[in-house]
Amino acid sequence: MRVFVTGASGWIGSAVVPLLIGAGHQVVGLARSDASAATLASAGAEAVRGTLDDLDILRGTAAASDGVIHLAFKHDIAFSGDFRGAAEADRRGVQAIAEALAGTGRPFVIASGTPAEPGRVATEGDGHGLGPAQAAGPQGRAATSEWVLSLTSRGVRSSVVRLPRTVHGDGDPGFIAALVRIARDKGVSGYFGDGTNRWPAVHRLDAAHLFHLALEKAPAGSTLHAVADEGVPLRDIAEVIGRHLNVPVAPVSPEAAAEHFAWLASILAADQPASNTLTRELMGWQPTQPGLIADLDKDHYFG
Structure with missing residues (x-):
């Protein structure tokens, strides 16, 4: 497959890209800078210059791809206090990609975070049902994930890989x-x-492996937990x-x-x-x- 990866030179993306290439896929990575583009080229991937704000680039690159893994997020502004701004930029980028994939049956895998369930261990079945009200607040990224799962009704094999805090x-x-x-x-x-x-925690190489599995075989509408500890x-x-x-x-x-x-x-x-019980059962994923x-x-x- 020709796979479009956003955040391809980031912490997790830089582990996902070699896995995909090693499995025989062609990778096109979104690069915000010349340095990121050079990193992708050295890994054997093609770079397309742009950011999450370049919606036409996201839309066009996704349309020319056989699947998309979305890992990019504006962590810099989120950690400086503007999480809402980061979540809104993420939602706009995701919507642009979804427009290009609608009706194709192609895979669209995005990253999100595991939910917190007071007094018990959160499962893959938790944290669903978020609506427009949450999309504008602290749960904005999770609400975007819920919207991505709904893309199954629009002919997209969408799935969400939830990452732990660490x-x-x-x-x-x-x-x-x-x-x-x-x-x-x-x-x-x-x-x-x-x-x-x-x-909860996971090693980045184990997380990368789950993104690879999700791209290739996650059933439409799957919620997966990349959790080892x-x-x-x-x-x-x-x-x-x-x-x-x-x-x-x-x-x-x-x-x-x-x-x-x-x-x-x-x-x-x-x-x-x-x-991670349901994820192991569904995907055969085993942290190593x-x-x-x-x-x-x-x-x-x-x-």
């Missing part, structure tokens, strides 16, 4: 790397409250960080969390375990890479 590995630019930086700067490896809140307690994460940095490990009260963790505080406040604690215990997070 997608880890060598070079991780995400939440775990941020916790390491905070611990180094503060001189203490803190955990929120009593440290029992849990984070169902839920790792925050205290366990803090203890590994503290040991490697040789700093004390200590609780941070909810009242002091915003000052200590900054933008991460609200994310750490939620218990967010997630299951190290779990979060084993990976965190390696030197690459502390170099």
Whole structure:
């Protein structure tokens, strides 16, 4: 297949692209810069210059492809406080791609996040039924995912791969790397409250494998969980960080969390375990890479 990948040079995309090429697919990646285009070329992919705001480019490239994997998201503005703006840009981009795929039966796989279900482990059956009201709020990205699933009625083999809070590995630019930086700067490896809140996690290579599987064989309307660790307690994460940095490990009260963790505080406040049982059964997906604690215990997070 000729596969259009947005976010192709990003954290997960850079693992997805070689898998697709190794399986015999031709990859066309969206590149925001010359550097991204060069990275894609060196991986054996074709680059098309553009961003999520270039709707005609998204529409045209999708129309010329046999399938699309959508990984791009404006994380820079989302993490600076404008999550709504990032979600709206994402929705516009997704709609442009969907216009090109309608009626073709081609696969359209997008990334989203696992839901948080207070008091229990979230499953692939949770987090559905979001409507227009949620699309304009904090759940905007999830509402876009729901809309993508509805594209089955318009002749698109759409599926959603939900990612956990932590997608880890060598070079991780995400939440775990941020916790390491905070611990180094503060001189203490803190955990929120009593440290029992849990984070689901997956190694980026295992996540990439699930995107590849979804492209090739996910049934239309599938919701998949790229989850390897169902839920790792925050205290366990803090203890590994503290040991490697040789700093004390200590609780941070909810009242002091915003000052200590900054933008991460609200994310750490939620218990967010997630299951992958239905995904394993449906797709035959089996994570093979190290779990979060084993990976965190390696030197690459502390170099």
